[in-house]
Amino acid sequence: MDIYEPLQQVSMWGDSFKVEGGLNSIASPMLLVNTTTSMENKSEYIPHEPSEPSEVNQETTNKDVSKVLRRLAQNREAARKSRLRKKAYVQQLETSRLKLMQLELEIGRARKQGMCTDNALDTTFMGSPETINPGIVAFEIEYGNWVDENHRRNEELRNVFQANASEVQLGQVVQNVLNHYTDLFRLKAEAAKADVLYLISGVWKPSVERLFLWIGGARPSQLLNLIVPQLDPLTEQQLASIKKLHLSSQQAEDALSQGLEKLQQSLVQDMAVDPFSATNHGFQMAIAIRKFEALESFVSQADHLRRETLIYMSRILSTHQAARGLIALGEYFHRLRTLGSRWTSRPCDSVISPRITP
Amino acid sequence: MEKVMRLASEKGVVIFTKSSCCLCYAVNILFQELGIRPMVHEIDQDPEGRDMEKALLRLGCTAPVPAVFIGGKLMGSTNEIMSLHLSGSLTQLLKPYQSRS
Numbered sequence: 308m309d310i311y312e313p314l315q316q317v318s319m320w321g322d323s324f325k326v327e328g329g330l331n332s333i334a335s336p337m338l339l340v341n342t343t344t345s346m347e348n349k350s351e352y353i354p355h356e357p358s359e360p361s362e363v364n365q366e367t368t369n370k371d372v373s374k375v376l377r378r379l380a381q382n383r384e385a386a387r388k389s390r391l392r393k394k395a396y397v398q399q400l401e402t403s404r405l406k407l408m409q410l411e412l413e414i415g416r417a418r419k420q421g422m423c424t425d426n427a428l429d430t431t432f433m434g435s436p437e438t439i440n441p442g443i444v445a446f447e448i449e450y451g452n453w454v455d456e457n458h459r460r461n462e463e464l465r466n467v468f469q470a471n472a473s474e475v476q477l478g479q480v481v482q483n484v485l486n487h488y489t490d491l492f493r494l495k496a497e498a499a500k501a502d503v504l505y506l507i508s509g510v511w512k513p514s515v516e517r518l519f520l521w522i523g524g525a526r527p528s529q530l531l532n533l534i535v536p537q538l539d540p541l542t543e544q545q546l547a548s549i550k551k552l553h554l555s556s557q558q559a560e561d562a563l564s565q566g567l568e569k570l571q572q573s574l575v576q577d578m579a580v581d582p583f584s585a586t587n588h589g590f591q592m593a594i595a596i597r598k599f600e601a602l603e604s605f606v607s608q609a610d611h612l613r614r615e616t617l618i619y620m621s622r623i624l625s626t627h628q629a630a631r632g633l634i635a636l637g638e639y640f641h642r643l644r645t646l647g648s649r650w651t652s653r654p655c656d657s658v659i660s661p662r663i664t665p
Numbered sequence: 666m667e668k669v670m671r672l673a674s675e676k677g678v679v680i681f682t683k684s685s686c687c688l689c690y691a692v693n694i695l696f697q698e699l700g701i702r703p704m705v706h707e708i709d710q711d712p713e714g715r716d717m718e719k720a721l722l723r724l725g726c727t728a729p730v731p732a733v734f735i736g737g738k739l740m741g742s743t744n745e746i747m748s749l750h751l752s753g754s755l756t757q758l759l760k761p762y763q764s765r766s
Binding site: 552558559565 | 685686687688690691692694695698699743744747748750751752753755
């Protein structure tokens with residue numbers, strides 16, 4: 308590494324420190340160190356005329372050597388200080404970043420809601436700004452990344468499909484997409500541990516998808532309804548298998564729905580106590596909270612159904628058909644998302660003619 | 666353990682549950698939709714419930730309840746039953762025990 312590189316890096320840090328006022332206090336002493344060091348360096352290079360060749364040459368050589376050594380030591384010191392400050396800065400960034408993401412999301416939601424209604428900002432999703440649920444903030448970010456990656460993988464599948472690739476190649480890309488759905492269920496499981504009520508409410512999903520919400524996601528039978536019509540021609544055996552799979556998933560959904568209803572009813576009973584009775588409400592609350600935890604297992608079962616439905620469906624179909632089905636599925640959700648953003652950005656009051664843009 | 670195995674063989678389809686467990690209720694609903702009337706044992710109402718719970722876990726059940734036995738054999742908990750049903754195997758296993766109505 309060139310001895311001048313640390314100086315360059317340090318001045319870059321100086322530039323980025325100019326962003327916020329609070330950070331300038333960290334930056335300025337370092338900039339001072341920079342400038343004094345660079346000033347000294349510059350003064351080294353002012354050429355001076357030697358009076359007598361040989362003697363002065365020896366002197367200047369010694370002087371040069373010690374100056375070089377001193378310069379090197381100063382550089383090392385500056386670089387070390389830079390590294391320490393960088394570490395502190397990054398740690399500060401990490402915590403601020405989480406908070407910023409949360410606030411940005413809340414503001415975004417408030418804007419969308421505030422445009423059309425006078426609803427107060429609902430902070431219950433993530434709690435007040437003082438109480439961040441890091442698991443949920445992390446989930447929102449990771450879900451955003453998942454959506455982008457899902458779109459990318461579906462595009463890849465479409466390209467490979469249209470390029471008439473070999474069955475093996477197509478099969479790999481199909482598996483790639485299926486694995487990615489499994490990743491989503493894993494993300495959701497983590498979020499459920501952080502706050503199952505948040506997850507089951509579907510507030511993290513685009514608004515249009517929330518219309519079709521069933522226990523924190525899409526209905527497995529609905530997934531089949533989206534895929535199957537795209538798949539002519541199907542053999543008799545395939546049709547029969549798909550019909551059976553559809554029926555089984557519907558039956559499983561019914562069973563889970565009824566179980567969930569029972570849980571909800573028991574929660575209502577727990578909470579609707581006689582207001583004049585002297586019973587220990589804290590005890591009631593503790594029982595209710597345990598039932599929220601039971602919700603986690605319902606969400607887990609619902610996601611399990613979604614995953615298994617996709618996997619069994621892909622086994623019934625040929626690679627080609629599975630690819631087409633998954634492309635159709637991805638495209639459907641992509642369109643829902645687009646529809647959702649058109650809906651939220653529509654002009655709310657057509658009487659007030661200029662369109663309000665956030 | 667013997668109690669669990671004895672109860673498990675008393676009828677074609679046996680489910681061990683807890684009265685507060687709504688997932689157990691869901692599994693029971695599924696069997697009824699398939700024309701089965703399983704025998705249900707609520708282990709939290711049983712004085713030996715704790716031991717039965719341990720026995721079920723030792724038998725390899727992923728969760729102590731619901732624990733489903735078909736023909737005296739442990740099939741598993743909710744996850745396993747749901748997978749069996751989606752794959753079509755559950756209906757096959759239940760054929761001998763379906764009530765004709």
